[in-house]
Amino acid sequence: MRWSQMFIPTLREAPAEAEVPSHILLLRAGYIRQLASGIYSYLPLAQRVMNKVSRIIRDELDRIGAQEFFLPALHPAELWQESGRWESMGQNMFRLKDRANRDMCLGMTHEEVFTSIARSEIRSYRQLPQIWYQIQTKFRDEPRPKSGLLRVRQFTMKDSYSFDVNWEGLDASYQKHYEVYCRIYDRCGLRYRVVEADSGVMGGRQSQEFMVVSEAGEDQICYCQCGYAANLEKAVSRLEPIVDESGPEKPELVFTPNQKTIDEISNFLKVKPSHQIKTLVYISKHSPLLALLRGDHQLNEAKLQSALGIEARPARPEEIQEIIGASAGSLGPVGISKIPILSDQNLKGRKNLTCGANRDDYHLCGVTPDKDYVAEYHDLRLVQSGEPCIRCGKPLAISKALEIGHIFKLGTKYSESMGATVLNADGQQTPLVMGCYGIGLERVMAAAIETGNDQDGIVWPCSIAPFSCLISVLNTKDNQLVEAAENTYQELQRRRVDVLLDDRDERPGVKFKDADLIGIPFRINFGSKKFKEGKVEWVERSSKKVEDINYLELVPRAISILQEAGIR
């Protein structure tokens, strides 16, 4: 491809609306343009990257015998009503009506469509296992699109689904995906971590997310050098147990005027936060509940919800007043009997603790769990960085991270609700056991930029760069030079190298700036001066290292360097 003919609208300045590096660079380097909030057009450079990513994905999935489909993006409502998700997806689903006033929607994901094919075509366990996938546009009416391609309303997803007769089969299909995902991300040149994920309201047995550590990420992951890694929503740590001194036989009421927070009580009564009970009021399905934690701990709402099995939200101040009869600074579990009390397990076995007295300006000292109140114990707390790893005891790290893939043991949720069954070896009807596995293509692209950029622009991994190599002709008036560059360009093309020829009549400075911006891994500079000595420059984008190469040896050298870098 010749730069002079290619559409690469680079910008000298960063557009005002962009904030994260990938967004700024994708815009500046002429990869994408926004059409509406969370909806982007991919210009030729971005499309080339997307194609490279999908090629890697196809290549790897085909190795495990997965079969590519292409399913509709436009679905009839009935399908989603069957699985129950027409309701549960709520506002996140784009909905429309056809001319006959039939309800339709744009697919957010394709469990329903694949399951409907499976149920009507697969009769026997002998036809299993199957792994089906597609690379398709997905639509989600995000409440808040943000960060360029990281959170959008229309995006490209590779989604695969496995169908097995039983759980053992699912385990095998899941394991295959785990391995294939590692290969895919390795080939895409991403540094990622696999974390245990919260399966959330979705149910299911097991799920893991593939994460790239990045400040632009919206998730937080917790990990240890020993290999333990989990989404913060799911993470656990090993805390040192606290041994309490004995206190009074019965809780004692103390006057604590205007002392509301854990810290204020800590100062006022000289009681460490770790010796207090933090009491939170939550509302789930209109009914209230108490969540208890050690004073110095924080609630993990995801854990609370999975303990409850349904969603819950913090109560509003007036609700707390109505339910307990006291305000948020003076709450405690003692004397509460009508509403469920869920306690973090770190309060188990403790004694002589301090908590609110459910009366404004009063607290209770000497409270002992299981004696002064009764609670149901769960893991409810949010892990903090530096805490001992649950497996090895070394300090845990917490980082922001970007989810680039998710593998999930679905089980029979869809096959049961949609009636997708097969006959097993014993001749019995049994629901298909399913897994689903997703990769967000744009996120792979954006994550590569988030982790691969410098002041001058993008630094692509070789495997997914729009071109492998850029030939820059620094003086287009020098006919010999132009001819030599042209020959090299054609020779490299003949050797199937993705090469871009910067043949524009621009000053060298402009070419260098643009080259660094768009981030092609290697650049060959054809400059008049050095070429007179029979030399050209080989520049590595990532390190900016320059090496003079003899023009006569250029093509073989180029091929061998590119091969070494993993580019065919």
Add this chain to the structure above:
RNA sequence: CGGGGCGUGGCUCAGCCUGGUAGAGCACCUGGUUCGGGACCAGGGGGUCGGAGGUUCGAAUCCUCUCGCCCCGACCA
């Protein structure tokens, strides 16, 4: 949906507070000089100031409504 910010030429922004008939830099076109890290000189084209309504002799500027975009939060199979 709550909070904040911003909409002025293709891009970045000034002008708005204190109304008086729209500006800079970059980009673009023409000519010339340049040519190894976003050149310079000269000339030129391009803007219903997001939209609607109102106040006023007069509105980019003040008021009301509305649309769009960004950020924080809520939300996120």
